[in-house]
Amino acid sequence: MADPSSYRPKTGEIPADPGVYRFRDPHGRVIYVGKAKSLRQRLNSYFANPATLLPKTYAMVHAAASVEWTIVGSELEALQLEYTWIKEFAPRYNLAFRDDKTYPYLAVSMGEKYPRVQVLRGERRKGTRYFGPYTAGAIRETMDTLLRVFPVRSCSAGVLRRAEQSGRPCLLGYIDKCSAPCVGRVTPEEHRRLAEDFCAFMGGEAKRFIGGLEKRMAAAVAELDYETAAKLRDDIIAMRKVFERNAVVLAEDTDADVFAVEEDELEAAVQVFHVRGGRIRGQRGWVVEKVEDTTPAGLVTHLLAQVYGEQSETDGRLPREVLVPVLPEDAEQLTAWLSALRGARVTLRVPQRGDKAALLETVHENAVQALRLHKSRRAGDITTRSLALQELQEALELPEAPLRIECFDISHVQGTNVVGSMVVVEDGLAKKSEYRRFSVTGDAARDDTAAMHDVLTRRFRSYLADRELPVDERGKFAYPPNLVVVDGGQPQVTAAVRALAELGIGEEVRVIGLAKRLEEVWLPEGDFPVILPRASQGLYLLQRIRDEAHRFAITFHRQKRGKSMTASLLDEIPGLGPARKKALLAHFGSLKRLRAASLAELAEAPGVGPALAGAIHARFHGLGTAGLGTAGDGGLPDLPGGADAAGEPAGETVPAINYSTGEILDS
Structure with a gap:
């Protein structure tokens, strides 16, 4: 065992x-x-x-x-x-589903006087609409959920006859899961409309019905009828659950192979789902090394040749469709070749919408996970890590293996919210407790090289300060790394080397750059980059470190950018602090509604008096300092550039307002 x-x-x-x-x-x-x-x-x-x-x-x-x-x-x-x-x-430890039954369908017998919802297997019946297939547990839950919203008859013919003869509905009628047409609670026409709505919902019109229930729920809340609103809320949740996407069961005549690829600069993870008879019958996945300058279309061509190249013309395993994420450049020739192998027509295409596009998305999610798992396991292998450090030592002519590597990256959007990141790798493993991030401002933020110079200067100035302390008082960064990696080419390397030289430690720390496009390693003293083999473990390690530094920088940049984007015109209004801003936005629901509010509506908001309401109104409607006095007594300056707060050109005639009382004066 x-x-x-x-x-x-x-x-x-x-x-x-x-x-x-x-x-x-x-x-x-x-x-x-x-x-x-x-x-x-x-x-x-x-x-x-x-x-x-x-x-x-x-x-x-x-x-x-x-x-x-x-x-x-x-x-x-x-x-x-x-x-x-x-x-x-047929796994031996699975007990359920090992019979020979067919898949169950949800069926509506529209051919009867009172259409009936039921679960059916086997041959299809005339006058009956089918939805599915489902698993046994899922179909009962689906049917039970929908009968709450569409109370269509689900009883047998015998139960229906007894109810008609006795004048009393069955249990489902008493618990409101049947509209009870058998005793006249609804007319046959009304019941048929319920059945048609049931079929429309199952046929793909869920948004219409869910939207109607949401409006009814909002109306119930407005009338303070919370009991009804809660019931409608539960119905909405149930309907959404029923209608969630199902990309793993397609039409019964679907025979297809679905390919998806997730790639980085060096490798690509491939996933293939084999669909036969509308079911996923098999799955394959592997990771391939990319050839330099391989395009996505070229990669797809290579994969199709690899998968189908060894199959004979009489194999018979080729599907009718091959679904790919992008069409190869020689799609017509590949289609003809696949058709010849199959002995019948094969369609090669990219699904754009519907169940097949959803399935392609699912296959791609598996490819993403496969590449992540491959990188994780390779990084965790001590033999691989040791080989990577040895290769870097030899390729970069280092005196010893780079047991501590620090990598730096700069992130910004068109020169705004410039940040830097530092990630640390010791013995080939990330040491996240020593990651650091830097905000770059002023003249240092003018371009990437200036920002890189600033970040390296700050990091190693700290190193020099710590080095002067007693040994037992030194911090984590009192010792230099064996190797510094910067994201970029020769300009970034030059900026980093200059920063270290200015601090007097240019000879202590080795600096290299890793350029993303061709994965070139740039050295300070060379006019040409060092090209590591594509399959080199040392290159894989540098790539992982660079990508981690980039991820860390991007995360910090997005946080900083998000904070700057939350700043609004409200921040510039004297007397409007954080608590009042929060209360205002909660009262109006959004900045758009606040902008459109009248002076009287603003004055009604909690914590806002006539004077503050006037200041807010002026800021949003471009009234400048009319009637406000000076900035020292609570007034606002004119907006720069001759434009109002909405960005429209100023110059229109606006009414004068007494901001102490809120009264609109004659112009």
Whole structure:
């Protein structure tokens, strides 16, 4: 029996998304398929204390040798994919769904006098509309949910006859899950309209019905009828859950292979879902090394040749459709080649909308996760890390392996909100407790090289100050790194070297730059870059460090930019502090409504008197200092540039206002 700890994935490697997981034995056979709302939470439960596991679960995790997972968009998709793969693989530890039943459908018998909602399998009946398929549990829940909103008859013919003869409805009629046409509560025409609305909702018109319920809920709240509003709220939640996307079950005649790619500068993760008969019958994934200057279209061409190149013309496994994220440049020739292999027409296309586009998105989500997992596992391998540091030492001619590397990056948008980041890697692993970020202002923010010079100067000035302290009082940055990496080419490297030279430590610290486009390594003393092999572990390490510095800088830049964007015209109004600004926005709901408010409406807001209301009104409507006096007594200066607060040209005639009383005076 295998030890579960030998194949247990790290918690951080498992996504928290909904999905389906598969345990495989040492021979690669699927022995268990399960679904989860959160893959991370569910899979971690299998590797808990063995004494807490059920006997069947204990036996399964010890019989398995590996676990893999597939991300989907919702719980409903996870249900569907679990059902499909249990049917496909017949895992020995799965008990449910191992019969030979067909998929159940939600059916509405529109051919009857009183249309009936029911669950049907097998052959389709004339005059009946079908929706689905669903899994057994999901279809009952869906039907029960919708009968709350569309109380269509769901009873059998015998129950209907007894109710008509006795004049009393069945239980569903008493609990308002049936409109009871059998006893005349609604006319046959009204009941048929309910059934038609049910079919319209299931056919894709959910937004219309949900929007109607939202309006009714808002009206109930306005009338303080909270009981009705709460019921409508629950109906809306239920309908949204029923109508959530389902990208893993397509039309029964769908035969397709769906490709998706997630790539960086060096590698690409590929995922392929094989759909046959509308069901995902298989999944493949792998990571490939990219050739220099490979375009997305060229990468797709390479993948199709790799996947289908070894199949014979009589193989018969090619699908009718091949769905890709981008069309290859030689799409016509590839289509002809695939059609010849299959012996029938094959369509090669990019889905733009509908279920197939949703499925392509799901496949891409799995490719993103696969590349992230590949990088994480490679970074955590001590042998790989040691090889990467050794390669860097040799390629850069360093006296010793760079056990401590610091990487710097600059981020801004057109010269605004300029920030810098520093990330630290020790022995090939990120040391997040020593990450630092820098705000760059003044003359240092004029361009990237000036900002880089400023950031390096500040970081190593701190190093020099710490170095003078007693050993037991020194901080984390009292020791220089073995290698400094800057994001950029020769200009950024020159700026960094100049900063170190000005501090008198230019000979102590080695500086290189990593240019993103071709992944070139720039040295201070060379006119040409050093080109590391594409498969070099040293290049992979530099790339990961650079990307982490970029991520850290972007995060800080977005935070800073977000704070600056929240500043508004309200900040410039004397007497309007944070508490009053918050109360004003809460009262009007948005800055747009506040801008459109009249003087009287502003004065009615909590904490706003006539004088402050006048100041706010003037600021939004470009009244300048009319009737306000000077800035010293609460007035506002004229807006710069001869424009009002809304950005429109000034110069229109505006009324004079007495801001102490709010009275509008004659012009």
